[in-house]
Amino acid sequence: MKVVYPGSFDPVTNGHMDIILRAAKIFDEVVVCILRNNSKRYLFDVNERIELLEELLYDYDNVKVVNYSGLLIDFVEENNIDAIIRGIRAISDYETELQYAQMNKFYSKTKVETMFMVAQPEMSYLSSSIVKEIASFGRDVSSLVPENVAKKIKDKFK
Ligand code: ADP
Numbered sequence: 097m098k099v100v101y102p103g104s105f106d107p108v109t110n111g112h113m114d115i116i117l118r119a120a121k122i123f124d125e126v127v128v129c130i131l132r133n134n135s136k137r138y139l140f141d142v143n144e145r146i147e148l149l150e151e152l153l154y155d156y157d158n159v160k161v162v163n164y165s166g167l168l169i170d171f172v173e174e175n176n177i178d179a180i181i182r183g184i185r186a187i188s189d190y191e192t193e194l195q196y197a198q199m200n201k202f203y204s205k206t207k208v209e210t211m212f213m214v215a216q217p218e219m220s221y222l223s224s225s226i227v228k229e230i231a232s233f234g235r236d237v238s239s240l241v242p243e244n245v246a247k248k249i250k251d252k253f254k
Pocket residue numbers: 102103104105106109110111112115181182183184185189214215216219220221222223224
């Protein structure tokens with residue numbers, strides 16, 4: 097089974113890594129897909145985000161990192177993806193995720209399934225935005241993100 101884990105990953109956090117590695121144990125192939133959303137401003141450009149994720153996932157043969165600027169269901173159809181993986185941290189995630197899951201199923205020719213994986217309790221408060229906010233005030237975020245990300249984020253806010 098080939099699945100896609102889509103998101104902004106701006107930047108990738110320990111919460112994202114946890115989902116990716118858990119998914120890699122279950123599914124044959126996991127495609128981490130960096131999606132571009134024109135209404136969002138990013139701290140890391142796509143190439144930086146790809147580089148960070150690739151460094152982290154180098155040893156995992158069934159995980160690959162790509163970026164896509166179109167609609168997720170087009171990516172799903174073009175790449176023969178069997179399911180979309182999303183992480184759920186709290187009930188607030190569920191509301192929007194349910195909407196996306198229904199829309200993606202409705203609009204995709206393959207009626208793609210979305211599968212939810214729940215966040216580890218200790219990571220359920222963690223998001224890329226909170227990491228950026230804390231880092232922007234000069235605080236250390238090394239317990240929230242992988243080491244390569246912590247280094248890069250420190251440089252950004254120097
Ligand atoms: P988006 O730009 O779609 O919000 P993100 O890059 O923030 O995407 O997140 C991608 C996916 O990872 C989403 O399904 C999100 O719910 C999930 N996710 C984000 N942070 C965590 C976390 N700490 N634990 C588990 N899942 C998470």
